[in-house]
Amino acid sequence: MAKFIKTPVKGMCDQLPADMRLREHVLSMIKTSYSRFGFTQIETPVMEHIENLTSKQGGDNEKLIFKVMKRGADLARAIDAGKGELADSGLRYDLTLPLSRYYANNKEQLPSPFKALQIGPVFRADQPQKGRFRMFTQCDIDILGDNTNLAEIELVAATSDMLSRIFSEVGITDFTIHINDRQILRGAAKNAGFAEEDIASILISLDKYDKIGLDGIRAELTENGYDAEMVDKYLEIYQNLGDMSCAEFCRDIDAECLDPKVITNMDEIISSAKTMVADGVKIVFDPTLVRGMGYYTGPIFEVTIDDYNFSIAGGGRYDKMVGNFCGQDVPATGFSIGFERIITILKDKLENGYKIDSDNVAILIHKDVTLDKKLEIFKEAKELRQAGKTVTIQMMRKNMKQQINMLESEGYTEFKKVYND
Structure with a gap:
């Protein structure tokens, strides 16, 4: 008799009734809050073409793909050939790449700008830990077809409104929205003398700022073979950051390396978004914010809460991705909500769990x-x-x-x- 295993696959979870009550309540609040900002819900398949998933757009997530093997005669031929890819598809690792394919395939039937809300499971062959799973729910809002900073302002305002509504139920009123721009990150690296082809590697090290600090970044870059004087010049701009504005941080970056319009754009996004967020929500320029995805082209965001060592939301502008599917670039920017991490925080705060409405x-x-x-x-x-x-x-x-x-x-x-x- 076959041996059955009653526990779920590692990194995936069964949801008990109490868990589902909380999850459905939060999902309802997300949909209601985002609909007030004009976002409409769509759906994409959980499975994507392997060519799309391995297009070097997903950063480290491409190392975590759950691949799906070819079937029948196609698989037999691939095995007999002894070379080539045995998989022809895979489970999506985020919702942004599927959305880009979706928009390229359906754009003639969609309004412009298109404000999309997408909620669904994504899959990463990651090392499971608190707040991190191999199958988890993501909630994304995206605006496609708007090349102005109104898109970023709307995304920040809508996400802040949604999080404030959810967290107010457990007494959390304070969280921080970190904002940076990939062009500023590139400009700082180019200003120090790094070649364009080295910037991606440089940013991988900078992304570890919170974990290893400037000394750790310096050691890593030097070990990777970069010139010590160039590394010192690069990291000098990140000394004594404090609470500084974008303009203050960028004052020593040459205009040849960074268009001044990027700085103006960043200041407009931050000052405008501040007028629409609840008291207790901080919006800060964070020059060390990198975001690991390779597809970001402009402003990037991340949301954190004190006492938790993970972000609860993140996103940014990705103007080049849709063009990979249709041959014509489409301005796009999005915010992804770490739904499972939000649930983790709520469960920490709800001592007796979430109950259905009273008078039942x-x-x-x-x-x-x-x-x-x-x-x-x-x-x-x-x-x-x-x-x-x-x-x-x-x-x-x-x-x-x-x-x-x-x-x-x-x-x-x-x-x-x-x-x-």
Whole structure:
């Protein structure tokens, strides 16, 4: 007899009823909040062509693809050939690349600009840990077809509004939105003398700023063979950052390396977004913010909460990705919500879990109740449900106290015990 394994695959989770109540409540708030900003929901398949997933657009995520092998005769031919790719598709590692393919394929039927909301599972063969899974839900909003900074301002305002609504239920009012621009990151590297082809490698090291600091970055860059004087010049701009504006940080970057319009654009995004966020939400220019995806071309964002060592949202502008599919660049920018991480934080704060709305009725029927009496109860339950109440009907257990305690933990507040008259 085959041995069955009752636990889920590593890095993937079963969701208990209490978990699903919380998840569905948060998803409802996300959809309601984003719809107020004009975003409309779409859906893309969880599986993508392997050529799309391995196009060097996804950064380190391309190392974490769950590949799907060819089937039947196609797989047999690939094996017989002894070379080439055995996979022809894979599970998506994010929602941005599928959205770009979706837009290129359907753009004639979509408005411009197009404000998309996409919610669904993504998959990464990552090392599981708290707040990080191999299968998890992402929630993305994107604006395609708008090349002005109004797109970034809308994304920051909408995401801030949504997070404020969700976290206010557990008493969290403060979080920080970090903003930078990939062009500023490139400009700082070019100003120090690094070649264009080296910038991607340089930014991989800078992305570790929070973990290894400037000394660690200096050591890593030197070990990678970069000139020590060039490295020192590069890192000098990142000394004593404090709470500085974009203009203050960029004052020593030559105009040949960085268009001054980038600085003006950054200041406009930050000052405009600040007028639309709730009290307690900070928006800061963060010159060390990198974002690992290779497809970002302009402003980038990340959201953090004190006392948690992971970001809860991130995104940025990716004006070149759609063009990979249709041959014509389309301005695009998006914000991705770390749904699982938000759920992790909420569960930390909700000592007794999330309960369904109050004023819900549990009807407990004794085992000896007659059919006629049951029919009366079923009619009564129908009327209560039509009136908008949640009603569950259960047979009464011997240990009724334990049964009621369990129902109370699920949010039931009204109990009707039914016996024969």
